[in-house]
Amino acid sequence: MADDDMPVTSHLTSRNGVCQYVRRVPEDLRDAFTFARVQRSLRTRDHMTARQAALALDQEWDRRFAEARLQRGLASDADGPTALDTGSWSWEEWQALAGWFGAVLQEEDWRARLQQMPGSVLAVSPDLDALPRRSNRDVKDHIAREASLRAMKVSTYAAERMSFVQGYVRRLGVSLSRTLPYHERFMAACLGAELAYLDLFRRRETRSGGINLPHPDTIPGPWRRAVAPLATTAAVPPVPSSVPASGPRPIGKTLADCALKWQENRRIVKKQVRPEYLREMDNTIADFTAHAKLRDIGEIGRRHVLAYRDHLGSTKDYAIQTINKKIGFISSLMATALNAGWTEIALGGELFLEIPEDEDHREPYSAAELQLIFGHPIFTAGFRFARVKACGELQFWLPLIACLHGMISSEIMQLGPDTVLPHPDAPDILCFVVTKAGDRRVKTLARRRWVPIRKELFDLGLNDLVETARTADRPFLWSAMASQADDVTRVSSYFSSFWADFTRKDLKIEAEGTTLYSFRHAFQDEISRIGHGDEIKKALMGHAEGGMTGRYGTKRRPRVVNIHDLDEAVQGAVWPFLKTVKGPAG
Structure with a gap:
């Protein structure tokens, strides 16, 4: 770094x-x-x-x-x-701090592997062959860092890596300064600690060792005894009885009370409160309360939130963004309590996990991968997984619509009988309408659009699907939405989990960066390949005018493009796998 x-x-x-x-x-x-x-x-x-x-x-x-x-x-x-006052520290204490720094680097790498860690690695006789490996990007970064540090002089390390080390030791209350008596020796020890960690990283990657190492909290040092004696020193006057204790104390309020206050604050400023968002918040409150074993917010401190964050990362298969979202719920509710005057002390910063630079990097499915996906019996023989997370008919329709139209999963899930319509300027062109009508959620203003429907979908049974939903008076096309109270977030979570499991275990697709979004990128690449420019791609995919076709989040509309040009692009894309795809009744 x-x-x-x-x-x-x-x-x-x-x-x-x-x-x-x-x-x-x-x-x-x-x-x-x-x-x-x-x-x-x-x-x-x-x-x-x-x-x-x-x-x-x-x-x-x-x-x-x-x-x-x-x-x-x-x-x-x-x-x-x-x-901490480090002015009187001996060299042994600075050396211990360097050891703590190295232990934290080792622990961070260990935690990065824990999500994929099988129990056999943790057994009395560990199976090192099952030790999870880091991503190729991580390995390359570590190799480059080791080469750089091995060639680096201590003086250069002290100048270039001081801020890196400071970012860690500041957690203990230590501030570094070049005027400290042991500064150069300490930085040399940190260089050694980094190199020792990089050697350990290599052993873990080659599955030759590097497990059962001490946790940073077990490293002895003055930072572990800094707080206790302060209140007993002669220079400090006794605490008057009128000053309340600064420790945790019950105040008679819960996170559920904070949630009600948060809703009240939103309504006062006329901001939307979405039912599915509240449902996620309530679920997180229940999960946090069960983990922390605390209900009263007066007893909830920073350490409880950090422990919950680490619990989500180490025992549940959550992406970093999901962990941060859940921690965001708790920190937002505690901030609401602080602003309401119910509590006095903030949780502080650095609660959220850092998202790696390549975390949001998604790759398109290759032609071979698309052939493998759409060659599965789901798409060729009417097979359906029965488990809830497979979401019924969505396992057939969602990947197909995503690939042929470049739509994201939440847009597809919110399709209903009222969003499969002829275009007002060209009644012969039937379109998917991405809209906010009917309490639908659209990611940005630019995403609202008309997307011509690939003609093969009608042969595969799309009209029957629309008519079934209309007859049942359902707002959405999918039975999975009806069975989950039309909760887009929940169904999206279910299907994403199913798709990751299906592609990895059933199809053996393990290429880095491939997700449901990979259909959207494959669509974009195909539209480019057949000769259409950014204007067509932006209009079809809902990207904003003025932003790159790979950048999301802006609120500007794309330029209006003739619907016949859009239809030509959608119908002209070449998808060899379509020859073997059969509809539910086929």
Whole structure:
């Protein structure tokens, strides 16, 4: 990871190109200072210079906040860990900190493998051949980093990797400075710790060892005993009885109360409260409460939220985005409690997992993979998986519509009898209408559009599907939506889980970056291959005018394109697998 990718502090920003140091006064110290935030111009545009200045200011304000807490009898720090005075540390203590740093690197790699870890690796006689491997991208990054560090001088490492190390040791309340007596020796020890970790990474990748290592919390050091003696030192006056204890205490409110308050706040400002969103929030509240074994929000602290986050990552097969979404529910509800005056201390930052740079990178299905997918009996012999997550007829129609039309799964799931219509300017062209009508959700304004329907779908039974839904007075075409109370989020989650399992286990498709979205990218590539430009692709896929055809999230409409041109593109795409696809009755 490049040094610029790992900021020293979250308090560094810029204004008109000039670097600024901006830091909020912690909630529990607001009345101890005459200002709500520290703001200082660093008078430089050079980020390396600014980072060093910010380091010094971090250390200074950590000290001042710690002193203010001691004077007020407060032992907890709402803005992060208690700042440690490292001026009197011996070399043995700095050496222990370097050991802790190395242990954290090892632990992070271990946790990255845990989701795919079979029990045989954790047995008394571990099966190293079953040890999960990291992605090819991760392996390449580690090889490159090891080569770089092996050739690097200690002085260069101290200059280039100081901010990387600082990002870790700051969790313990340690601020690094080049003026510290053991600075160079400590950075040399950290270089050794990184190289030791990279060697361990290689052993794990080659399945030759690297398991059963100590957790970072077992590393002894002054950071483990920093808080306990503070309240007993002679220089600190006794805490007056009028000052409440800073530890957790019940207040008679629950996360469910916070959810009601959150809804009230949304309605006051006339913001939407979607039923499916509330359902997800309620499910997360129940799951968190069961895991933390706490109901009263006064007893919920940062450590409980972090423990829940780690639980989601280590024991459940959740993507990082899903974990962050669930943690977002809890942190949002706790922030609601703070703003309502029910609690006094914020959870603090850095609750969310960092999404790797390639996490959102999706690859199109290749022609061979498409032939393999659509050659399965689901598409050629009327076979259907009976399990709930396969979502009935969606297992046939969703991949087919996604590939032939470039639509995303949530758009397909929300298709109904009222969204299969002739185009108003060309009644002979039947289209899927992506719309917000009928309480549907559309990701962006640009996504609302008319998509000509590939003619083969009518031969495969699309008209029958539409008529069945219309006769049953269902808003959506799919029986899975009806059986799940028309909950798009739940059905989407079910089908995504089914598809990942089906393609990996049944079809043995293990190419990196392939998901349901890969149909959309395959469609985009085919439209390009047959000679159509970005204007056609944007109109068909709902991408915004002015953004790349691979960028999502903008709110501008694409330019209106003649529906006959769009129909020509959809009908002209070449899909060899269509020759063998048979409808439900075929």
